Amino acid sequence: MEEKKTLRKDVLCQCDLLTEEDVISFSNSIAEKLFSLPEYQAAKTIMYYANFNKEVVTLDMIPKTLAEGKRVIVPKTVHKERRMILSEVFDVEDDLTPGLWNIPEPKPDKLRPVDVKEIDFVVVPGVAFDEQGNRLGYGGGYYDRFFQDLRPDVPLVAVTYELQMVEQIPVSPWDRTVDLIITEKRVIDCRKGQN
Structure with missing residues (x-):
């Protein structure tokens, strides 16, 4: 879809303009909001994406989650099959290494597969x-396929910069909306349509 490609390119160009200071400051603000969500506090098993480039820094959130006694899951991409292996992480430094597209993922010898039904909360x-909670991904479809296997009660929580919020995302029939969006400025509850 041409519209999606153009939007993806435009937004990623804006993200590239963020300074390292912006990324850290915005990510800290987002993390604070995430940790105070009742849905996060109630969850026992949290799945994080591992950030790369100028994405919201999730790797800094994982140690706090682990310290709270929660389980942390990070995906490993299986490119040929267009799917993700969900793996439990005990230590960011020790368990993860740059993988496909330089995205951190579990090392082969640190792979601890977890059933998708065990996940309570997805970042x-x-x-x-x-x-409205519509999401434009990177175009690989990995998360679209993964969402189909999740329990229906699992909250999908997007962490993103305010500059990544747009008027309207072009939607495909298989796209699933997220429940909550956290930016450095606000928490948007897409289930109620309220800010």
């Missing part, structure tokens, strides 16, 4: 979002 990546 979702994306290039752009709208206030």
Whole structure:
């Protein structure tokens, strides 16, 4: 879809303009909001994406989650099969290494597969979002396939910069909306349509 490609390119170009200071400052603000969500506090098993480039820094959130006694899951991409292996992480430094597209993922000898049904809360990546909870991903379809296997009660929580919020995302029939969006400025509850 040409519209999606153009939007993806435009938003990623804007993200590239963020300074390292912006990324750290915005990510800290987002993390604070994430940790205070009742849905996060109630969850026992949290799945994070591992950040790369100028994405919201999730790797800094994992140690706090582990310290709270929660389980942390990070995906490993199986490119040929267009799917993800969900793996439990005990230590960011020790368990992860740059993988496909330089995205950190579990090392082969640290792979601890977890059933998708064990996940209680998902921190979702994306290039752009709208206030209705529509998401524009990177185009690989990995998360679209993964969402289908999740329990229906699992909250999908997008962490993103305010500059990645757009008026409207072009939607495909298989796209699933996220439940909550956290930016450095606000928490958007897409289930109620309220900010």
